[in-house]
Amino acid sequence: VALFAVAVRAQTVQVDGNKVVEVLTRLANLSDHENPAVTRILFTPNDMLARNFVKDLMREHHMTIREDAMGNIFGRWEGSDASAGSVLTGSHCDAIPLAGMYDGTLGVIGAIEAVAALQRAGFKPSRPIEVLFFTSEEPTRFGLSCSGSRAMAGALTAEALESKLDSQGRHFLQVANEVGYGAASTSDMLAATRLKEGQVDYFVELHIEQGPLLEREGLDIGVVTAIAAPAALEVTFHGDGGHAGGQLMPDRNDAGLAGAELALAVERHVLASGSVDTVGTTGTFEIAPGAINSVPRDARLAIDIRDIDGPRRDRVVAAVLASAKEIAERRKVRYTSRVINQDPPASSHEDIVSAVAASAEALGLSTKRMVSRAYHDSLFMARVAPMGMIFIPCKNGWSHRPDEFSKPQDIANGVSVLALTMARLSGG
Ligand code: HGY
Ligand code: MN
Ligand code: MN
Ligand code: MN
Numbered sequence: 001v002a003l004f005a006v007a008v009r010a011q012t013v014q015v016d017g018n019k020v021v022e023v024l025t026r027l028a029n030l031s032d033h034e035n036p037a038v039t040r041i042l043f044t045p046n047d048m049l050a051r052n053f054v055k056d057l058m059r060e061h062h063m064t065i066r067e068d069a070m071g072n073i074f075g076r077w078e079g080s081d082a083s084a085g086s087v088l089t090g091s092h093c094d095a096i097p098l099a100g101m102y103d104g105t106l107g108v109i110g111a112i113e114a115v116a117a118l119q120r121a122g123f124k125p126s127r128p129i130e131v132l133f134f135t136s137e138e139p140t141r142f143g144l145s146c147s148g149s150r151a152m153a154g155a156l157t158a159e160a161l162e163s164k165l166d167s168q169g170r171h172f173l174q175v176a177n178e179v180g181y182g183a184a185s186t187s188d189m190l191a192a193t194r195l196k197e198g199q200v201d202y203f204v205e206l207h208i209e210q211g212p213l214l215e216r217e218g219l220d221i222g223v224v225t226a227i228a229a230p231a232a233l234e235v236t237f238h239g240d241g242g243h244a245g246g247q248l249m250p251d252r253n254d255a256g257l258a259g260a261e262l263a264l265a266v267e268r269h270v271l272a273s274g275s276v277d278t279v280g281t282t283g284t285f286e287i288a289p290g291a292i293n294s295v296p297r298d299a300r301l302a303i304d305i306r307d308i309d310g311p312r313r314d315r316v317v318a319a320v321l322a323s324a325k326e327i328a329e330r331r332k333v334r335y336t337s338r339v340i341n342q343d344p345p346a347s348s349h350e351d352i353v354s355a356v357a358a359s360a361e362a363l364g365l366s367t368k369r370m371v372s373r374a375y376h377d378s379l380f381m382a383r384v385a386p387m388g389m390i391f392i393p394c395k396n397g398w399s400h401r402p403d404e405f406s407k408p409q410d411i412a413n414g415v416s417v418l419a420l421t422m423a424r425l426s427g428g
Contacts, residue, residue, distance in 0.1 A: 008423045010362040012121040015113060015415045017408030023109050027053055027093065028101035037402040040095040042136040042147075043071070043179045050093045054108060054133050061116050063131065069192040070172070071135035071181040072148045077115055079125035079426060085201030087125070087425045088385070089114070089418060090132025092377060096140050100404020102394065107206045108133050110411065114206075114419035126427035127201055134377045135181075139232065141166050143302070143340055149377035151193040153384045158186040164340075195384050202425045203381040204352055204388045206418045208406050210374045212397030220365040220413050222391025223356045226347045227382070228277070229310045230375040231317050232340035233303040235262060235324045239333045241289070241297030253332045256287040256296030261331075265323040266303055269316050278307040278316055279373070308371050310344045317342060346379045352388025352425070359420035365413055374399070390417050 030049045032039040040046045051073060055065055058075030066074045076086070091107025111131040118125075135148035142164040150156040162171045173189055176182035183189035209215075214222050239253035263282040270280035284302040303320065307313035321337055328335035353369070360367045370391070372378075378387050392414035395405040 008118060008121050008123040008420065010359075010416075010420060013117045013416050013419045014120065015117050015412040015419070017410070017412030020110060020113050020411050020415060021408050023057070023113075024101055024105055027105055027109060031095070033098060036101065037098045038095045038101050039097045039099065040093065042094050042141045043175050047094060048179060051133065054093065054112075057109070057112050058131060061112055061119065063115070067181070069176070069181055069183045069189040070148050070151055071176060071179070072152065072193065073133035075112065075131040077125060077129045079128040079428065081126045081427075082128060084127040085198050085385070086128040086130040087422050088130045088132055088200045088203045088381075089205060089422060090130075090134060090377070091205050091207060092134045092137030094136050094138045094140070096138045096400055098402060099400050100398070100402055102208045102404050102406050103210065103399050104137060104207070106208055106392070106406070106411065106414070110206050110415045111418060114415050114422060117415065117419045118423060123423055124428050127425065129422055129426055137377050142172055143232070143234070145230065145232070145341065145375060146377050146380050147172065148193070149380035151190050152195045153380040154194050155380055155383060156190060158190055161190070162186050200385040202352060203378065203385045204356070204390065204418065204421055204425070205376055205378045206390045206392075206414050207376060208394040208399060208404070209391040209397065210394065210399035213370060214368060214391060214393035215395065215397065217368065219368045219393070220410070221356070221360040221367045221417055223353055223360070223367050223369045224348055224372050224389035224391060225353060225369050226308060226345055227372045227375060227379045227389070228306045228308045229313050229343055229345040230379070231305045231313060231342040233305070233317065233320065233337065234340055235301045235303065235335060235337045237299040237328060237333045237335045239295070239297055242295040244293040244295055247295055252295055254295050255299040255333050258327050258331045258333050258335070259285060259287065259299030259301050261327045262301060262320070262324055265327070266305070266320055269319040269323070270305065273307070273312055273316050275307070275309070275312060277309065278312060280305045280316065280320075306373065306375070308345060308373070314342070343375075343379065346382035346387065348382070348388045349386030352386055352421070355421045355424045356388055356390055356417060359417045359424065362420060363413065363416055365417065388421075390414055390421070
């Protein structure tokens with residue numbers, strides 16, 4: 001902390017949590033589902049409306065706007081040392097189906113409010129401060145999480161991105177080109193998105209905890225020290241199907257039952273990992289043709305496996321893939337399996353961890369150092385800049401559901417800590 005002269009005193013940073021909630025509520029209305037549910041999928045009409053909403057807000061707070069080829073939106077508050085790398089903060093506004101109004105959006109709207117609070121306090125940044133709207137953090141449309149931050153970190157190949165298709169069978173570039181982003185090729189688009197050396201000096205993200213610890217322990221701020229390692233798999237099973245009446249049991253190779261066995265095998269392998277930090281979810285499980293009197297011919301499972309320990313997570317992934325093979329052979333069904341992503345965990349940088357902790361203390365707020373079990377764009381930003389995250393409590397730890405909720409005072413606390421942290425990191 002001695003490294004950072006506190007260029008703005010805690011008392012001068014004033015944030016009205018109710019005002020932030022009012023803006024978040026307006027943003028939440030840009031949704032494919034009625035309030036309180038929020039559904040906002042990459043490059044859909046509501047996502048495009050949300051992009052305009054955020055750009056207007058950035059302009060209101062004297063930021064210059066740059067959008068890259070994948071649709072990442074940067075709002076820049078120029079600093080006195082324009083040659084320095086920026087202090088970058090941000091998060092995402094895309095929302096999985098029937099989600100809540102705080103996941104991601106708090107780190108975009110709250111970041112703009114943090115800049116506004118510093119401006120009101122008369123702070124003058126040395127390093128430029130930038131707010132980033134990541135183009136898409138959720139895997140919903142193309143099955144790939146954190147597409148924008150992976151590309152910024154140079155962790156995404158054209159081949160990998162083009163292999164991810166949406167429900168209309170199109171890939172990222174094709175849809176990006178339709179909405180005014182994109183490039184002549186996926187390679188060009190990725191090259192244009194990759195951050196340049198020295199472009200970013202620090203990255204810090206404000207986010208709801210998406211877990212129950214802060215609320216349960218009555219603490220104000222989570223100082224994130226690491227982000228768990230996520231992996232996503234897709235397994236399909238294919239049988240011959242048949243008539244539910246005429247096909248006797250010995251003649252069946254029911255793909256649905258193979259899928260059911262695999263979903264239970266995921267739970268079994270995760271529970272056998274030896275640690276409560278290993279989690280596994282079969283989040284989507286589709287069978288076809290999907291008629292009561294037709295023996296399932298096809299099953300498709302999307303499986304999410306995570307752990308704060310990468311190798312332990314990898315052992316569970318291998319066991320699940322081995323089970324898929326064993327089940328298919330025993331049940332005489334054909335199968336495919338694909339690892340969508342299998343990312344290592346990331347550690348926060350000590351400079352940011354201590355800046356966040358010192359900022360919270362300056363505000364008289366209680367803190368807890370903790371691991372993020374959810375992934376975030378920060379997981380990939382950690383590969384290109386010192387990274388840190390700030391958590392605020394959320395009700396019962398609920399997230400990815402319409403009743404996701406954080407109190408206005410907790411929101412004000414998080415935004416104020418972000419503001420002071422950015423002031424410390426920016427110098428000035
Ligand atoms: O799934 C996650 O961890 C993130 O909220 N998308
Ligand atoms: Mn999410
Ligand atoms: Mn999120
Ligand atoms: Mn019939």
